[in-house]
Amino acid sequence: MVKGKVWTLKTKFDGKVQKSNFALVEEEVSDTLKDGEYLTEALHWTVDPYMRTSELGRVEPGQCMPGEQIAKVIASKNSNHPVGSIVRVYAGWRTHTILSNEPSPRVIKMPEMGDLPLSLALGTMGMPGMTAYFGFLEICQPKEGETVLVNGAAGAVGSLVGQIAKIKGCKVVGCAGTDAKCKWLKELGFDEVFNYKKVDLSEALKAAAPDGFDCFFDNIGADFTATALKHMKTFGRVSICGQISAYNNKEPPKGDYPFMFILGKQLKIEGFIVMRWLQRWAEGEKAMAQWIKEGKIKYKETIYKGIEKMPEAFTGLFDGANTGKAIISA
Numbered sequence: 162m163v164k165g166k167v168w169t170l171k172t173k174f175d176g177k178v179q180k181s182n183f184a185l186v187e188e189e190v191s192d193t194l195k196d197g198e199y200l201t202e203a204l205h206w207t208v209d210p211y212m213r214t215s216e217l218g219r220v221e222p223g224q225c226m227p228g229e230q231i232a233k234v235i236a237s238k239n240s241n242h243p244v245g246s247i248v249r250v251y252a253g254w255r256t257h258t259i260l261s262n263e264p265s266p267r268v269i270k271m272p273e274m275g276d277l278p279l280s281l282a283l284g285t286m287g288m289p290g291m292t293a294y295f296g297f298l299e300i301c302q303p304k305e306g307e308t309v310l311v312n313g314a315a316g317a318v319g320s321l322v323g324q325i326a327k328i329k330g331c332k333v334v335g336c337a338g339t340d341a342k343c344k345w346l347k348e349l350g351f352d353e354v355f356n357y358k359k360v361d362l363s364e365a366l367k368a369a370a371p372d373g374f375d376c377f378f379d380n381i382g383a384d385f386t387a388t389a390l391k392h393m394k395t396f397g398r399v400s401i402c403g404q405i406s407a408y409n410n411k412e413p414p415k416g417d418y419p420f421m422f423i424l425g426k427q428l429k430i431e432g433f434i435v436m437r438w439l440q441r442w443a444e445g446e447k448a449m450a451q452w453i454k455e456g457k458i459k460y461k462e463t464i465y466k467g468i469e470k471m472p473e474a475f476t477g478l479f480d481g482a483n484t485g486k487a488i489i490s491a
């Protein structure tokens with residue numbers, strides 16, 4: 162038997178995520194394996210905003226919090242997964258997992274990492290990276306010389322969208338919630354940055370792009386979106402990636418609905434879920450690895466030490482406490 166730890170949902174989320182929503186429980190995991198089984202121990206976990214929303218239908222109190230992890234095989238009766246090999250698996254907030262060739266919990270093929278840190282398979286080379294790569298390139302279809310707006314720009318997804326836009330020859334405007342994050346965005350090559358907590362949003366957008374935006378990659382939603390849509394150029398393209406400003410709301414946001422602007426400006430607005438391109442992730446992973454090697458994509462991770470820190474890392478997503486990708490390492 163191996164002693165494992167699991168973070169379960171203790172109480173349903175009600176408004177803002179609290180550390181008290183979670184309970185850390187110990188479990189005994191058998192290391193007596195059947196043929197085809199292998200036992201993994203997590204090395205890195207991720208916390209992502211969707212874990213707040215997926216709770217609505219999928220996780221009940223007492224169940225393990227969902228999510229991917231990078232784990233090492235520590236015992237095996239499966240020749241495809243020998244001891245010491247690494248897997249990326251949707252096993253949730255737990256230390257130890259017994260896996261088999263059965264597709265549950267879901268093993269997600271590891272990207273070719275070369276000598277890159279394994280944790281990047283949860284960030285730049287993982288789901289957030291693929292969100293930036295496909296969600297921006299496929300939906301916004303950016304062209305050289307165009308002006309791109311990205312909010313949540315110092316986050317896991319936003320920081321990559323801005324850099325990809327620069328690679329594509331665009332002018333990039335980004336915003337984040339602290340001056341330190343804005344400084345980092347300048348270091349990444351963003352052309353215009355502002356701290357959205359300190360400005361009048363409409364004035365800041367007008368100053369950054371007097372002629373308006375061709376592309377808008379939206380991580381935040383609600384009031385920000387309604388305001389930003391008014392600054393789009395005719396035939397602009399908008400990728401609706403996330404609505405993090407509304408995830409903790411008890412009621413749907415009420416506000417200034419922008420449908421007349423969408424019509425008048427003939428905007429193309431599309432929502433997406435990154436798994437739409439799962440069959441093409443290898444293409445995105447290859448591009449990211451190449452851009453990292455060439456120094457065109459830089460990444461930052463906010464690393465928490467130990468599974469005990471998972472709720473802190475998670476609530477940090479909604480407090481703006483993390484820069485770049487939030488990772489929890491064993």
Ligand SMILES: NC(=O)c1ccc[n+]([C@@H]2O[C@H](COP(=O)([O-])OP(=O)(O)OC[C@H]3O[C@@H](n4cnc5c(N)ncnc54)[C@H](OP(=O)(O)O)[C@@H]3O)[C@@H](O)[C@H]2O)c1
Pocket residue numbers: 209210211288289292313314315316317318319336337338339342380381401402403404405406407433434435436477478479480481482483484485486487
């Ligand atoms: N469609 C998909 O398939 C897909 C996949 C992945 C992620 N997403 C979405 O993409 C967005 C970004 O995800 P991520 O993983 O990159 O998270 P992240 O940006 O690394 O972390 C969240 C950041 O959002 C900002 N934020 C939090 N609450 C806010 C609020 N009320 N108003 C404005 N900003 C707020 C904070 O930054 P500041 O300090 O700047 O406020 C915080 O650091 C999320 O909405 C997520 O749900 C969608």
